[in-house]
Amino acid sequence: MENNRNIVVIGGGPGGYVAAIRAAQLGGRVTLIEKEKLGGTCLNVGCIPTKVLLHTIEIYNQLKEAAGIGLKVDKFEVDWPALMRRKEGVVNRLVGGVKGLLLSNGVKVVHGTASFVGTKEVEVSLSGGGKENIAADEFIIAAGSVPFVPPIQGVEQPGVATSTEALSFDSVPESMVIIGGGVIGVEFAGIYSSLGCKVTVVEMMPQIIPNMDEELAGMLRNVLAKKGVKFYTGARVTSIGKRASGLEVTFTHNGQEISDTAEKVLVSVGRKPYTEGLNLEKIGVETDRGRIVVDDRMKTNIENIYAIGDCTGKAMLAHVASYQGVVAAENIAGHNSLMDYKTVPGCIYTQPEMAGVGLTEKQAMEKGYDVKVGRFPLVANGKSLIMGDVEGMVKVVADKKYNEVLGVHILGPRATDLIVEGALALRLEATIDEIITTIHAHPTVGEAILESALAVDKIAIHMPKQR
Template sequence: MGCIEVMPKLGLTMTEGQIESWHKSEGEEVKKGEVLFDVTTDKLTNEVEARESGILRKILVKEGETAKCLEAVAIIAGADEDISDLLKESGAEDSEQKKEKQNPEKQENQQKNLSKKVVVIGGGPGGYIAAIRSAQLGHKVILVEKEELGGTCLNVGCIPTKVLLHSAEVFTEIKNSSDIGIDVGDVSINWGNVQKRKGKITKKLVSGVKGLLSANKVKVIKGIAGFKSKSSIEVVKKDSGVEKVDFDDIIISTGSLPFIPPIPGVDLDGVVDSTGALNFESIPDSIAIIGGGVIGIEFATLFSELGSKVTVVEMLPFILPPIDRQISDLVSNKLAGQGVAINTGCRVTEIKRSGNNLKVNFSKENENSSVEAEKVLVAIGRRPNIKDLDVDKIGVKVEKGHICVDDKMKTNVDNIYAIGDCTGKNMLAHVASEQGVIAAENISGKNVFIDYKTIPACVYTKPEIASVGITEEQAREKNIDYKVGIFPMAANGKSMISGETEGIIKIISHKKTEEILGVHILALRATDLITEGALALRLEATVDEIITTVHAHPTIGEAFKEAALAVQKRALNMVN
């Protein structure tokens, strides 16, 4: 007897899913328990098994289309079985009609004849979001990407780095598990399997992006784009040939590349950038990291936890320059305690081969030093990636290698917008995504801006760092009359339970109005906690508004309220 296959409900909050791919075609035999299709939800892809055996008689929801949970997606029945009653029971309606009903914004734009041809160059976290939002607003959208969808973030940046950091964190916790009453035998890292997991997660997320673009009818062209005029580009396609693409408006989202300084020996085998460091065939016995910024310190955390001997060489007199100095000093001390050698105020002069290792020579106040290591990671920043675009041909203003834009993400050329790292404004994936939405909506005639003061920054050390708003150093530079509240995580019950008592939550507020101006966290799950700080700045909240908001116990988050109380010198769980 035939059956109707439905969109499964894979979680409490799931309301709909998108068919990423069918593993069977109409007319093919299906066995119960065999993977029938992949469904994408919230950028994750899940395999769905057939509930019954039979022939896949009818696919009701095609690849790239969306269905609500428990809605019919296919019919499985015998080869000669009449499926008319099953089709009627499924209540399948035309997928296009369904989508139009679900997107009133798109309908409104089309009714007003505001639909445009929008091209997006770059499929990273800014580009693919800009493409999807443009499509939601009723435009015909083409996205050009020369490599993998998801850009640096999904493929060789945020996601794979955090996968490796998570494995290192779990490894460390298991090694120290006797501290919490759990005895285990010898623990080791299976680096090959760690790398496989990294690849699997990346593949799932990239597949999810592909599915989202398909569902929104965004055409993807693989190739390298270059401007021919203010209304056309030429794409040298990856498979072969050249395609000219005309547009009404265009969004440049080409991201950034690692900056490689002109240090003698930087091209030696074993000297890598952040991409290379993600793909080591084995864990290096030792690694020298040139650059003590966010990327360098995250890799220092990773490899020190994996057992490598780590040395950091930083030109500035401190690590993590964008971070509140009190926080960066705490991190520096923590890393030093783990055996990481941190050399600040040092300039690298040369890298050269020394037997099987590499030797990094550096100087500090006219004194020369050196360190030998198996690998050298160069992590001193990134530069905008606009070389292939030929923006100079069409008069787009460029300064110091980045594309200049206004608060609406528009360049000096009316129909050309730019977002993300290529603008040089704030090189964070979540900033690029928000800028993508801003650009798409302004192309559609809206008048929207981005509020940079509420953008959080995160560093995935152990414990994590997160911040939003101004630092103490910036408050002093701007002559702001401020006061500070600090609560130590050692006084927080949940931190003690978790064995993560190092760190603080620090709140900076205006001295008179007590409006919150900055939040800086070094704590377990700081990157999750910072959202409260970002919202506080967005709403121009005061210390009192945090204090009078009841925070759950026992949680890491209740330390946020204690830090607010500390601003008024009345914290309840520490001596003021």
């Protein structure tokens, strides 16, 4: 269905550029306004550059174990400046790809900062100087987010970094305290500890990665601890002070005050929606504690204005923003597309990787389900053994009454790729029987999903008889 509408998208991140392309596919005349580089946080200073570093670290760690897989490797080291150059090269190539996709779909890109002057017009302060007013029938706000920096005494001094700065250190620090044991903090702990940095993680919640499966999060913590990462959970940072030996982080843990001194401090306690300068209050767009309030069609309280991505304060993930962008564009074109967060996979690119979708065992029980759980350790998986990467497990959570899959959680190699099967199972409201009767290729790590589904009913083939 062609809509022939003038549509302005504010923000060129993974939500904004996808929304712009989908709106153009549906016949819209689309202008995208971006104040910095196309691709947003994810592509430039988030998902992509982080994974470039993690990929190199993965190979580096494999080389450390080369003798175990029949390789003789005499000498190897990480060339930090070369790694930084590769990171920038990958980012620039993908930014160029986004630019090409927008061009091929007829999307006009304007570089500047947008501010609403009415519900159907924005004023753009152009990056090259000057101003331009752009009118549109509909707007999609995709303004993104910024790192949240808590009000800790001393947090603004030199040496205290957010994830953005941590991607571009001049050299590998000798030591680091990471405030926050969520996805970002744990990934950086894996990167820098592998490079010889002494890493301490201080997390306020009782477990690291609080939104993920408790059992697997505990297993990941143990793996990282074996690699030298020190963890304090249930701890609250009170101050950061400058000392001759570095930055002293003081925190309370189990009723005691503890201090740890490090060369660098990374603050990774999450992100907050960014709407600064949009002038939303002038046009009456409803916000709640900084986030733009939207319905499941991604529409705000203003009929012709939609919002997507991190600025809505929903699940702050690039793949969520992209899907929200599709939903918004399709609804502008007259469709009835709805956003469903129940099947959103969460991924952590540590070694081993961790991923989950749907309800954890604890969440399912709290919601009142009569739960049954299947577990399959990767030490019993042929492909994992071949790869020399057997740390981890696949865990399937199901409802006893209807045998429906409620959640899939994976710790192990390629977990972030394998989780898509779990997401599809939840999207289709699949039962355990439907996973079991799907033939899984051999030898693959994915067979562990089949085995864990079998284990739900205690009939896993490649495990000792379960009782």
